[in-house]
Amino acid sequence: MTDAVEIRAIHARRVWDSRGRPTVEAEVHLHDGAVGSAIVPAGASKGTREALELRDGGERFGGLDVQRAVAHVNGEIARAVLGMAADDQAALDERLIELDGTPNKERLGANATLAVSMAAAHAAAASHGLPLYEYLGGPLASLLPMPQIQIFGGGAHAGRRVDIQDFMIVCPGAGSFAQALEWTAEVYRHAGQLMRTRGALLGVADEGGWWPAFDTNEEALEALVVAIERAGFVPGEQVAIALDIAASDFGRAGRYTLGLERRELDSDGLIELLLRWCEKFPIVSIEDPLGEDDGQAFARFTRAAGHKLQVVGDDFLVSSAPLVRQAAADGVANAVLLKPNQRGTLTETLQCWNAARALGYAGIVSARSGESEDTTIVHLAIGWQVGQLKVGSFARSERMSKWNEALRIEERLGARGRFTGAGIFGRSGARREPAPPGS
Ligand code: PGA
Numbered sequence: 001m002t003d004a005v006e007i008r009a010i011h012a013r014r015v016w017d018s019r020g021r022p023t024v025e026a027e028v029h030l031h032d033g034a035v036g037s038a039i040v041p042a043g044a045s046k047g048t049r050e051a052l053e054l055r056d057g058g059e060r061f062g063g064l065d066v067q068r069a070v071a072h073v074n075g076e077i078a079r080a081v082l083g084m085a086a087d088d089q090a091a092l093d094e095r096l097i098e099l100d101g102t103p104n105k106e107r108l109g110a111n112a113t114l115a116v117s118m119a120a121a122h123a124a125a126a127s128h129g130l131p132l133y134e135y136l137g138g139p140l141a142s143l144l145p146m147p148q149i150q151i152f153g154g155g156a157h158a159g160r161r162v163d164i165q166d167f168m169i170v171c172p173g174a175g176s177f178a179q180a181l182e183w184t185a186e187v188y189r190h191a192g193q194l195m196r197t198r199g200a201l202l203g204v205a206d207e208g209g210w211w212p213a214f215d216t217n218e219e220a221l222e223a224l225v226v227a228i229e230r231a232g233f234v235p236g237e238q239v240a241i242a243l244d245i246a247a248s249d250f251g252r253a254g255r256y257t258l259g260l261e262r263r264e265l266d267s268d269g270l271i272e273l274l275l276r277w278c279e280k281f282p283i284v285s286i287e288d289p290l291g292e293d294d295g296q297a298f299a300r301f302t303r304a305a306g307h308k309l310q311v312v313g314d315d316f317l318v319s320s321a322p323l324v325r326q327a328a329a330d331g332v333a334n335a336v337l338l339k340p341n342q343r344g345t346l347t348e349t350l351q352c353w354n355a356a357r358a359l360g361y362a363g364i365v366s367a368r369s370g371e372s373e374d375t376t377i378v379h380l381a382i383g384w385q386v387g388q389l390k391v392g393s394f395a396r397s398e399r400m401s402k403w404n405e406a407l408r409i410e411e412r413l414g415a416r417g418r419f420t421g422a423g424i425f426g427r428s429g430a431r432r433e434p435a436p437p438g439s
């Protein structure tokens, strides 16, 4: 007798991401007819310790084709996992890890393994007749994430027009996920208008944030505060700022080059600058304040600001449980960004979140700058009860598909749904009382 959730067939194909680059989509078919599919994303400002995304090299599509990864899914991986139970995610992912046989998915590619890992979860959820978040988290999975939404894009996502990669907002004063999006829509619109009237709008960056022509990085922060105010919100109370410095992108070995301002800073100079911004602007979260090779300075920054600020490790932690444990021992960061393609399986990503949570770290499930219509990460954020979600801006359908999926889930959860608002940042002391919702 075959089990209903046994994997009957797997098929992968090449599809295209939001930057027009090739990526991997996998479909997992089960014996009972259930099907799950998933598309993997791709980063631009990647950490060097991320799992390897297998690309074909050569001339075609700038060397970025994924035919080898697709062939691995359709060949070796399919043969190895046929007959396995799609609802035993740990065993399935363990098989993928063993089959690859390298520490960083270098042989098969994390894009091959993750496509299968995610598609299997979707198939298993379908077989159980549940939405993915509920399949992953059970009936208790009811915490809607606080969205971190990009208003201005910079760094590697915007031709380095500004050095800082993500100027984002969070809405600690909002009473629901839906309201956080309503508030963000107003701030995003006002920020665009502001840029237009200043003649400083160059279009949108890779993740849909405004691509502005500022003279200094600080000018972007000032503009963001003005946009929050013009939208009718109290900065720091209702709507606050979150930054992804992505410092690995403009610094090596403790030397950081702010190209826009034509100046170089050492680690302590950058720390000083960021601390000054935190004094001057309503910032509640900073990601990758220092480079991935600058752990001691990262720890110094965390000591100086971690009691009042969410300090997030992305390139520094690459969604790795061992690296999070090491960071906790070294006093680096107090929150971890969770990007499944930094590891290549859902199980390893969840292991990282479990390790982080046990150590008192906050978590943020995150998209990549190269995305698609896939909405798996929204379900991970809710199913794993992570509490925060970062998917880029408030424009372009590869971003909006995620926000809209979370809206649908909030509606489905109804009275069972929870949204923590200020509580998310209350832990770090950055926010005190939530402002009354509805400005
Ligand atoms: P990436 O950017 O997907 O290009 O790495 C996102 C981030 O740095 O958080």
Ligand code: ZN
Residues within 6 Å of the ligand: 244, 246, 287, 288, 314, 315
């Ligand atoms: Zn980042």
